[in-house]
Amino acid sequence: MQTASDEQQSSLTAALRLDLTRASYGVETLGRLWGDEADAALHRAQRVPAIRALRAHPVVPASTLATAFVLGLPVPRTDLAAALPRLGVDGAVALGLVEAGETVVRPLLDLRPYSFVDAQGVGSWWIASDLGELSTGGALREDHVLGVGGASMTLSGLMIGAPVDRALDLGTGCGIQAMHAARHAGLVVATDISRRALDIARLNAQLNGIENIRFRLGSLFEPVAGETFGHIVSNPPFVITPRGGDVPSYDYRDGGLVGDALVASVISGLSDHLEPGGIAQLLGNWEYRATADGLDRVAGWTDGTGLDAWVVERERQDPALYSETWIRDGGTRPGGEFDRLYGAWLDDFEARGVTGVGFGYLTLRKPRGTVALRRFERLDGPIGSGLGPHLEASIAAHDRQAALTDEGLGRGVLTVAGDVTEERHYWPGAEDPTVMVLHQGGGFGRSISLDTGLAALVGACDGELSLRAIVAAIAQLLEVDEAALSSELLPRVRELLVAGILTF
Structure with a gap:
């Protein structure tokens, strides 16, 4: 890569930035130039559909830049000069972007919008x-x-x-x-x-x-x-x-x-x-x-x-x-x-x-502090983009629940996250479901199997009742010991909090 002096490179990159802005050299522009099918083909490392699409349009600065710096093809020197009027072909050479002949310019670097x-x-x-x-x-x-x-x-x-x-x-x-x-x-x-x-x-x-x-x-x-x-x-x-x-x-x-x-x-x-x-x-x-x-x-x-x-x-x-x-x-x-x-x-x-x-x-x-976080897990299902905020919230939820005793957690008022749905399956004619699953729409896209007690608890987490009150009501409804039910459900509640299914 050819490199200019610091001062020269700063001046040249400023000129290049203005030229790319003027050419509207962005992701949406390139998508309009060659269409969805060609864009998908490029993600499969196939450039022929994009080449054919650009040939069908008049030459504009964005198409020249895309041909050279995305498709990696030579372009006429006059076209690149028109696409980079402030930087110029000589400036592009000085930045190490291209090598230039008398009539044709060949790219040395990939340069694409993101x-x-x-x-x-x-x-x-x-x-x-x-x-x-x-x-x-x-x-x-x-x-x-x-x-x-x-x-x-x-x-x-x-x-x-x-x-x-x-x-x-x-x-x-x-x-x-x-x-x-x-x-x-x-x-x-x-x-x-x-x-x-x-x-x-x-x-x-x-x-x-x-x-x-x-x-x-x-x-x-x-x-x-x-x-x-x-x-x-x-x-x-x-x-x-x-x-x-x-x-x-x-x-x-x-x-x-x-x-x-x-x-x-x-x-x-x-x-x-x-x-x-x-x-x-x-x-x-x-x-x-x-x-x-x-x-x-x-x-x-x-x-x-x-x-x-x-x-x-x-x-x-x-x-x-x-x-x-x-x-x-x-x-x-x-x-x-x-x-x-x-x-x-x-x-x-x-x-x-x-x-x-x-x-x-x-x-x-x-x-x-003293709250330890150690999780080693396999999650191979489909997930969305932008997991950073989810990770940050999950770590904060881990720290908060880990610092609480079961008594303290029981006093908490919880809600179900807005991206969570519940799926139920029934045998034909049956009143009670045979399978219940929570699905997380964001984050890691977790699916959590439910039994009757946990399903009832999650369904009641609407920000009104304390966790202790919900467990007591479920124990009475199911006619089971409240302390035993609490011991069974609270560890699972802690996991749902860290997973982002439930929130404080």
Whole structure:
């Protein structure tokens, strides 16, 4: 990537920002240009429908920019000059966006609009990254800087947006998590082992007018030795990659350690860099072995750290599927080289006794008080976007209910969350249901099976009666011992509070 001086780059990115704004280069504009079908095809890494759609329309600045920087195709120099009148073709060359001939300009970077909703509201940016295999037509370079993909959108959606003085983005890549963190942190420190990644991340911050990010070169926590933060986020290079066998080592996904040791290493370093009450959020992979459950393995990594932990496993893949997924991700297509790499990955898993790989979300906290949070669960059903506010509310609910004795909880007045519905199934002609299930519309989309007592309790939580009064009434109705019923229901109420089914 060609880089300009700091002063020159600031001036050039300001000009580029004005040009992109003038061209209405946004997600909605591109959707109108090539339509829903072509947009869906692009998400499947197929650009032909979008190319055909753009050819059917007159050339406008947005279509020129999309052709070059989303589809990765050369465009006439005159068209790019018209699309970027303030920056100019020479300015685009100076920023490392393109290489220019006398008549044709070829893109060197991907530059596309990105829109989102987070705890601070609706937003939109332009994000630069390296061209993907759709544009290059081959395997990625090992220092490839990834753009906004599924994993990065997952992490940004999980991000808790509570205000903090200082945040850390560990392994920033193109800078997307640092930019999100900058919306709720006074200062963000963004680190990466790749100088190229930091150059692109710095370009993205400048292009979008974000001034409270500081970029530092180095591995993991080395650039922030002795510093603490209120929030740490990381989409670390967690992909389990064979060591040896001439397997490509991509900066954006491979931390250079054996197996899942990179995620374990990140967890071990968090306590020294979190303020009391500070929260860390990251994505990760963990191995299943013949004698070890994956979530138990993660729980072992957190033991002795002094950190609270809430880990959600979203998916588990067998070694073959995992290998195929990440070989394809590197741009290697089926054939001899694909087969060679496939063998190397399977050999590595077999040698270490790996039977599967889990993927999920990790939320860790440095406790401020004595209430401990330890949850390790599998939730593989469909979920919505924007889990950050739900996680924040769930952690607060956990702390509040955990601090209450059963007597104190019984005095509470609870309500059913507004996104909760109840499903009942009956045998034909039966008066009583055979199956009752609560469904959560938001959050993690949990489904909770009910028995008669819990169904009656949830149905009565309308903000009027105390929990103790509701349990007493149910005990009388069912003709059971009130103390025994309370002992049975209160632990389940605590779980429903943490899950966000019931609220204080």
